Amino acid sequence: EVQLMESGGGLVQPGRSLRVSCAASGFTFSSYEMNWVRRAPGKGLEWIAYISASVRSIFYAESVKGRFTVSRDNAKNSLYLQLNSLSVEDTAVYYCARIRRSNNGYYHIDYWGRGTLVTVSS
Amino acid sequence: NFMLTQPHSVSESPGKTVTISCTRSSGSIASNYVQWYQQRPGRAPTTVIYEDNLRPSGVPDRFSGSIDRSSNSASLTISGLRTEDEADYYCQSYDTSIPWVFGGGTKLTVL
Numbered sequence: 530e531v532q533l534m535e536s537g538g539g540l541v542q543p544g545r546s547l548r549v550s551c552a553a554s555g556f557t558f559s560s561y562e563m564n565w566v567r568r569a570p571g572k573g574l575e576w577i578a579y580i581s582a583s584v585r586s587i588f589y590a591e592s593v594k595g596r597f598t599v600s601r602d603n604a605k606n607s608l609y610l611q612l613n614s615l616s617v618e619d620t621a622v623y624y625c626a627r628i629r630r631s632n633n634g635y636y637h638i639d640y641w642g643r644g645t646l647v648t649v650s651s
Numbered sequence: 652n653f654m655l656t657q658p659h660s661v662s663e664s665p666g667k668t669v670t671i672s673c674t675r676s677s678g679s680i681a682s683n684y685v686q687w688y689q690q691r692p693g694r695a696p697t698t699v700i701y702e703d704n705l706r707p708s709g710v711p712d713r714f715s716g717s718i719d720r721s722s723n724s725a726s727l728t729i730s731g732l733r734t735e736d737e738a739d740y741y742c743q744s745y746d747t748s749i750p751w752v753f754g755g756g757t758k759l760t761v762l
Contacts, residue, residue: 564751566696574688574696574741576751588750624695637686637701637743644695 531555531640533625538645543616549645551608551625559603562628564638565610567621575621578610579628593619615649622646653677655742655754662760667732671757673742674724683745685725687716690756691738699740700727729759737761 537549551563565578578599579588587599598611608625622644629639654676663669673685687700698707700716703725718725725744729736742754 566751566753568690573739573756574690574743574753576749576753579750590749626696631702633702635684635702637684637698638688638696639698639701639707641688641695641697 531627533627533640533642535623535625535642535645538623538647540648540650541615542651543649545615546611546613547615547647549610549612549623549647551610551642553606553608553625553627556627558601558606562630562636563599563601563608564626564628565599565608566624566626566638566641568624568644569618569621572621577623580608612647615647617649620647620649652746652748653752655744655752657740657742657754657757659755660758660760662762663732665732665734665761668728668730669732669759671727671729671740671742671759672722672724673726673754674722675744679720680718680723680725680744681720685716685718686743687714687725687727688741688743689736689738690741691735696741732761734761 532554534552541547562581577590577593580599596614600609624644625642626638627640630636656674684702688696689699690696699710699714704716713730715728739756741756
């Protein structure tokens with residue numbers, strides 16, 4: 530069974546840093562591209578970061594570029610998101626999500642974790 | 652860049668059919684596939700439609716997706732509504748500059 534389990538969320542002051550993690554199981558983690566997606570209170574889903582299986586490609590949303598860093602450790606079946614220079618606008622539930630590529634080359638998210646809540650407040 | 656616009660909320664009675672729209676602001680809706688994700692309260696999102704109209708295994712055929720070039724929009728239709736369908740629904744597509752674009756989400760109430 531595919532499982533994605535985020536951890537590391539919590540209360541953090543503005544300007545500080547936090548690292549959230551995603552533990553993957555039930556599939557060959559090293560073969561899959563991954564996303565981080567967040568949902569702020571009262572708002573919709575927002576894509577924030579993508580990392581390829583081999584780490585050769587990484588993309589960020591403009592809202593987090595230069596502040597957040599996505600990484601992975603395929604030996605540990607883990608995905609990470611380093612959140613720096615946090616602001617109250619970064620308060621959200623952060624989800625890791627597995628990307629599935631179809632035979633035609635297109636892709637979509639097929640599994641999501643339950644998310645971890647990051648609250649930025651003084 | 653483009654945006655995907657969804658109605659903020661829709662409501663319908665159990666057993667009925669509801670359609671949720673997702674309108675692309677610029678560029679053709681047909682130029683990139685559209686996905687639909689369901690998020691029940693307090694739960695992780697799940698995929699209900701991918702590549703415009705395909706259902707992942709386990710998703711009932713009450714869920715269907717389509718695109719309409721004339722209105723430049725995608726639609727998610729849920730027939731035979733059940734109370735467990737009450738959730739937020741998000742459409743998603745792609746852009747060259749922003750790999751993943753989500754709609755603002757639609758709250759479905761089944762009453």
